[in-house]
Structure formats: C-alpha cells, structure tokens
Amino acid sequence: MGAARAGIRPGEATIEMADMSEARGLWDRIGELLFANELEPTVSNFDICRRYVLGIDEALVASVDQAIARHGGLTRTAVASLVALHSRAIATDEIIRFAQQARAKADEAATVIGEAQGVTRRFADALEAGATTLATGAGAEVVIADLLAETRLMTERAWTAEDRIRKASEEIHDLRTRLAEASVTANSDPLTGLPNRRALEARLRLAYDAAKEQSRTFSLAICDIDHFKRINDTHGHPIGDQVIKLIASSLSKVGSDSLFVARYGGEEFVVVFDDAEPEEAMSRLDMIRADVAARQVTVRRTGETVGRVTFSSGIAGMRGRRDTSAMLKAADEALYRAKSEGRNRICVA
The missing domain is CATH 3.30.70.270 (Reverse transcriptase/Diguanylate cyclase domain)
Structure with missing residues (x-):
C-alpha cells in the first residue's frame, strides 16, 4: 500500500508538539507510513518519514511525492535514494560549528541542572534541620519563618532554572532546524539538481x-x-x-x-x-x-x-x-x- 493510499499527507502536523497527544499522533502517522510501504523502522527510514509527515523539507516532500506518483508507494530502493540525497551530512566546517554551538547549549543546560540540584540539596538540609529543631519544641516561629524564606527562594530559583532550560532547548531546536536546512544543498548539485x-x-x-x-x-x-x-x-x-x-x-x-x-x-x-x-x-x-x-x-x-x-x-x-x-x-x-x-x-x- 502506498503512502497516498494510507491517507498520509505532508504538513498535517506541526513541528512544535503542544502536548503528548500530538506527539503520539505524530508517532502513529510515521509508523503508518513505514508499515503501509513495508519499510523497516530503521533510523534513516524513520527520519525520512518524519520529515515528510511534518512537511519541514520541501525538497524531500517533492521527492517522496514523485516516488509515490511513479510507483504507487515508497519502495526500499526509492527510500535508499532519498536517504542518500536528503541525508543530514553537511560540510565539515558546518558540522564543527553546529557541534560547538550545541555543546555550549548542552553545557549551559547541565550547569542550570547542577545549580538546581544544589538548591534542592540545601532546601532538603534546611527542612531536616528545621524538623529536628521543631522536634525539640524550641523556636518554632523562627524555624517556620526560615523555612518559608527557603521555600520562596527555591521557588524563584526553580522558575529561573526552568526559563533558562527552556531557552536553551529552543536554541538547540533552532540549531537542528538550521542543520536540516543546510543539508538540502549539501547533497545536491546546484546546476543539475541531481545528487552530488x-x-x-x-x-x-x-x-x-x-x-x-x-x-x-x-x-x-x-x-x-x-x-x-x-x-x-x-x-x-x-x-x-x-x-x-x-x-x-x-x-x-x-x-x-x-x-x-x-x-x-x-x-x-x-x-x-x-x-x-x-x-x-x-x-x-x-x-x-x-x-x-x-x-x-x-x-x-x-x-x-x-x-x-x-x-x-x-x-x-x-x-x-x-x-x-x-x-x-x-x-x-x-x-x-x-x-x-x-x-x-x-x-x-
């Protein structure tokens, strides 16, 4: 069964998943495309189907549509050609640049997580010390006030950490998008449009x-x-x-x-x-x-x-x-x- 007959068309899902139900829907659509065309769920096949369903690569979508129109579906040989033409390989200097940028963002996220873990440990220590003091029945008002202050501080830091991790994640996503865009020209000959x-x-x-x-x-x-x-x-x-x-x-x-x-x-x-x-x-x-x-x-x-x-x-x-x-x-x-x-x-x- 071809992809067209499976009822799957590009652009029916968006890149950003609003919730897990949308993510599950995307997963189901990719699986349907794979198995409708009797393709093994390899990493490269999955990536081709994902990009086709999302419609984020116009050149790939056009190539897939041409294969479907010619053969009534995606054969293994057609997908092998698509993988070769639309693979994510790009020039070495671009790979290095993207890798350095992604590494910096990953390090930033790791630092934020480390800081958050430190805050969590300090908060846990404060809770334990406060509980011990309260158990003695001494200075309850002071202990509670200190714990409230620690709670407020932890909440503020958690919000800050969440915001920083979200921004780092968005920037990493942007790097991935730019990498995909660069791959469009990296594997094709500009004069003829053929694979290079x-x-x-x-x-x-x-x-x-x-x-x-x-x-x-x-x-x-x-x-x-x-x-x-x-x-x-x-x-x-x-x-x-x-x-x-x-x-x-x-x-x-x-x-x-x-x-x-x-x-x-x-x-x-x-x-x-x-x-x-x-x-x-x-x-x-x-x-x-x-x-x-x-x-x-x-x-x-x-x-x-x-x-x-x-x-x-x-x-x-x-x-x-x-x-x-x-x-x-x-x-x-x-x-x-x-x-x-x-x-x-x-x-x-």
Missing part, C-alpha cells in the same frame, strides 16, 4: 551492503560527455552548462526506481543500476545513449545550433570486485576504452 558526489558515495555504500546481505548484485556506469571542451570553447560555458543539464535530464528520465543518477563532477555522471548485471545495465543505458545521439541540439533562446551531443560510458559490475572503489576504477577504465574506440559508445569492464 557526496550523496553518490552514501548511495553506493547502501547498494553494496544491501547486495552483499541479500546475495544480489548491482552495476554502475560512468558517463562522460564527448568533446565537452570543444563545446565550451566553441559556444561558451553557459551553453556548456545547458548541455550538462540536458544529459542529466536524459539520464534521469529513463529507467525505474532501481536507477540512481548522480553528477560525479564536471561533465561526468554515475548511474547505479540496482539488482542488475552489467549486460542488463548496458542495454538500458544504450537506449539513453542512442536517444541523446539522435537529437540535433539548439539553444532555444538564441536559435544557435550546437549539433549532436553524445556521451561515452564504461560499466562495471559488483561480482569479483572487493568494494565500490574497485567498481569505479573498473568502470573508468572501460570508459577510457570507449573513448579510445571512437566515443558515443558503451564498454563493459
């Missing part, structure tokens, strides 16, 4: 581990735009950027939920084919290559003719290779062979 190299590395780890655990396989392809330097030199970098976007769009539109496309850098892309041997991956990718090569590319704004744009590719499978680095190396070598054999072709490692 950081997201690709996470996706490859997921694919490799899943294939090993489930005794399956997968393949990957490195695609490189042919004569891209010539395109830049002849037509300029803005046109080169449009060509990159054209290839990115072509690679993204073909295939199914089991195909993941990322910009590897420059004019290179990596395509991940889940549960596919290199021959199957080649067959699917070659349809894209042929479709792209058949077009005459023109610049819509100026009418300038760019001509045919092609790409070459090298494909490597998982079998016989110890890790994803070995797969990438093999695919790169196959790509070099495709280039040397005339370009606009695919070679398998």
